[in-house]
Amino acid sequence: MNSTAYSRPSKLPGGAGDRRPPTRLRGFASKIEPKKLGAGLLAGCCLALLTYVSLAKLFAGGEGAALAKMSCDENGVDEGFPYARPSVCELSGDIRISPKQKTMYLVNPSGAGGFDENGEKRLRPYARKDDFLLPAVVEVTVKSVPSAAAAPQCTKRHRVPAVVFSVAGYTDNFFHDNTDALIPLFLTASHLKGEVQLLITNYKPWWVQKYTPVLRKLSNYDPINFDADAGVHCFAAGFLGLYRDRDLIISPHPTRNPRNYTMVDYNRFIRSAYALRRDRPSALGEAPGMRPQMLIISRGGTRKLLNLEEVAAAATELGFNVTVAEAGADVPAFAALVNSADVLLAVHGAGLTNQIFLPTQAVVVQIVPWGNMDWMATNFYGQPAREMQLRYVEYYVDEEETSLKDKYPREHLVFSDPKALHKQGWQALAETIMKQDVKVNLTRFRPFLLQAIDKLQE
Structure with a gap:
C-alpha cells in the first residue's frame, strides 16, 4: 500500500494550525492522573487506527467501494433566475481527485448512474450559470471507473469531504465575490463545521488572501490550488460545484438548502469571520448626547x-x-x-x-x-x-x-x-x-x- 498523507490543519495566518494551549490549561493538564492520561492516549490511538483501517479499506477498493454514488442538481431555470441554479454534483464512495488531469475518479463497481455513455460527467464549477462566463471556467470531469486499479493511486488521503469550486467569472467584484463564491460556499459547506477541504479552480492567490478570514472560518485546512497541484487526493465524499440561490438571498429548499439557512445566518457567520462585535444598532437616546x-x-x-x-x-x-x-x-x-x-x-x-x-x-x-x-x-x-x-x-x-x-x-x-x-x-x-x-x-x-x-x- 502506498504511503499515506493526511490533510493538515490550515497554515493561513491565525488558522487552525496556529493553536497553542493557554498557560492555565497547561497547568491543569499537568495534574491529570497518569492512569487516566494513559487510558485516554490508548483510546485516541485506537480511534486513529480504526480511522486509518476504514480509509485504507475504502481506498483499496474493498467493500466501501460499493458505496459509490453521484447525484447532480441541474435545474438551471427556477423562479425566473436561471443564473442562480448552477449545476452541482454530490459524490460519495472512493473518490480520487487528480487536479493535473482535471478529473475526479469515482470507483464505481456497481455502475451507479448519472454518467454519459463514456462513463463521464463534465461540469464547470462556477456558481453562476452564465453562458458568457462559463467557457473561461476550468471544466472538471467526473469519471466512473470499475475498480480501484483503474484509478490513479492516492498520494494524499483526506478524512474530510472535498468541495471543488471556481473563482473565475466576476469574482474581482465585491458583489460577485459574495453572490458567486462566499455565500454559495457558506450554503454548501458551513454545516461541516470546518471539517472540509476546499479545492479551488481558476485559482487567484490575491483572492484567497483577500478572503482568508472567511475561508479560515469555513475550513480548518489550507485550500488546494486545483490548477497547480500534481497529487492525487482521495476522499470518501465531495461536492463538485456550489449550491446557490438568488443574489444575496438564501431561501429554504429541500435539496439546495435542507438546513434552512437564511441571510441572517450568513450575516452572523460573516460577522464572526471578521470578529465584528456589534449585532444590534445603537438605540436612540440610549446615552445622553449619543448620535446615530x-x-x-x-x-x-x-x-x-x-x-x-x-x-x-x-x-x-x-x-x-x-x-x-x-x-x-x-x-x-x-x-x-x-x-x-x-x-x-x-x-x-x-x-x-x-x-x-x-x-x-x-x-x-x-x-x-x-x-x-x-x-x-x-x-x-x-x-x-x-x-x-x-x-x-x-x-x-x-x-x-x-x-x-x-x-x-x-x-x-x-x-x-x-x-x-x-x-x-x-x-x-x-x-x-x-x-x-x-x-x-x-x-x-x-x-x-x-x-x-x-x-x-x-
Missing part, C-alpha cells in the same frame, strides 16, 4: 453622488454623526467601519453589498438612479436587506437629479422609454443608464433621512 452613526459609501467611477458633501451636511444637521468612505481592498478594515454604523447610505452599486456587515436591524438607504432601475434596486439590494432583517429605505432619482439630462435630449430612450434599453441587454444598459451620476434635491431627499431616523426607533 451614518456611513455614506462614496464611489470613484460612475453613479457618483455629486453633492455628497451637502447630503452629509444635511444628515449631520438632522443629528447623525456622518462618516464618508469609499470601499477598498482592505475588507477587514472596511467591514469594521460598516459594522460601526447604524445607517448605511449609498447610490445603487456593489458598495451596497457591504450591508452584510451591518448589525441586524440597522438601516440601509439606497439611492436608485434614473432609468427604470426599480427591479435591479429591489432584487439586488432591497429584498436582500429585508432578508437580512435590516430596515430599508429607497430614494428614486428623478429626471432633474441625473447627469443624463446633460448628455441626452429628453426624446432619447433614456427618458422616453428606459424599459426599451433594458430589453436591449446589459451592454446597452451599461453604456447609458449605468454611466450616470446623481445630484439629489436636498428638499426632496430630507424626508428620506428622517425615515432612517424613524426606522432606528422602531
Whole structure:
C-alpha cells in the first residue's frame, strides 16, 4: 500500500494550525492522573487506527467501494433566475481527485448512474450559470471507473469531504465575490463545521488572501490550488460545484438548502469571520448626547453622488454623526467601519453589498438612479436587506437629479422609454443608464433621512 498523507490543519495566518494551549490549561493538564492520561492516549490511538483501517479499506477498493454514488442538481431555470441554479454534483464512495488531469475518479463497481455513455460527467464549477462566463471556467470531469486499479493511486488521503469550486467569472467584484463564491460556499459547506477541504479552480492567490478570514472560518485546512497541484487526493465524499440561490438571498429548499439557512445566518457567520462585535444598532437616546452613526459609501467611477458633501451636511444637521468612505481592498478594515454604523447610505452599486456587515436591524438607504432601475434596486439590494432583517429605505432619482439630462435630449430612450434599453441587454444598459451620476434635491431627499431616523426607533 502506498504511503499515506493526511490533510493538515490550515497554515493561513491565525488558522487552525496556529493553536497553542493557554498557560492555565497547561497547568491543569499537568495534574491529570497518569492512569487516566494513559487510558485516554490508548483510546485516541485506537480511534486513529480504526480511522486509518476504514480509509485504507475504502481506498483499496474493498467493500466501501460499493458505496459509490453521484447525484447532480441541474435545474438551471427556477423562479425566473436561471443564473442562480448552477449545476452541482454530490459524490460519495472512493473518490480520487487528480487536479493535473482535471478529473475526479469515482470507483464505481456497481455502475451507479448519472454518467454519459463514456462513463463521464463534465461540469464547470462556477456558481453562476452564465453562458458568457462559463467557457473561461476550468471544466472538471467526473469519471466512473470499475475498480480501484483503474484509478490513479492516492498520494494524499483526506478524512474530510472535498468541495471543488471556481473563482473565475466576476469574482474581482465585491458583489460577485459574495453572490458567486462566499455565500454559495457558506450554503454548501458551513454545516461541516470546518471539517472540509476546499479545492479551488481558476485559482487567484490575491483572492484567497483577500478572503482568508472567511475561508479560515469555513475550513480548518489550507485550500488546494486545483490548477497547480500534481497529487492525487482521495476522499470518501465531495461536492463538485456550489449550491446557490438568488443574489444575496438564501431561501429554504429541500435539496439546495435542507438546513434552512437564511441571510441572517450568513450575516452572523460573516460577522464572526471578521470578529465584528456589534449585532444590534445603537438605540436612540440610549446615552445622553449619543448620535446615530451614518456611513455614506462614496464611489470613484460612475453613479457618483455629486453633492455628497451637502447630503452629509444635511444628515449631520438632522443629528447623525456622518462618516464618508469609499470601499477598498482592505475588507477587514472596511467591514469594521460598516459594522460601526447604524445607517448605511449609498447610490445603487456593489458598495451596497457591504450591508452584510451591518448589525441586524440597522438601516440601509439606497439611492436608485434614473432609468427604470426599480427591479435591479429591489432584487439586488432591497429584498436582500429585508432578508437580512435590516430596515430599508429607497430614494428614486428623478429626471432633474441625473447627469443624463446633460448628455441626452429628453426624446432619447433614456427618458422616453428606459424599459426599451433594458430589453436591449446589459451592454446597452451599461453604456447609458449605468454611466450616470446623481445630484439629489436636498428638499426632496430630507424626508428620506428622517425615515432612517424613524426606522432606528422602531
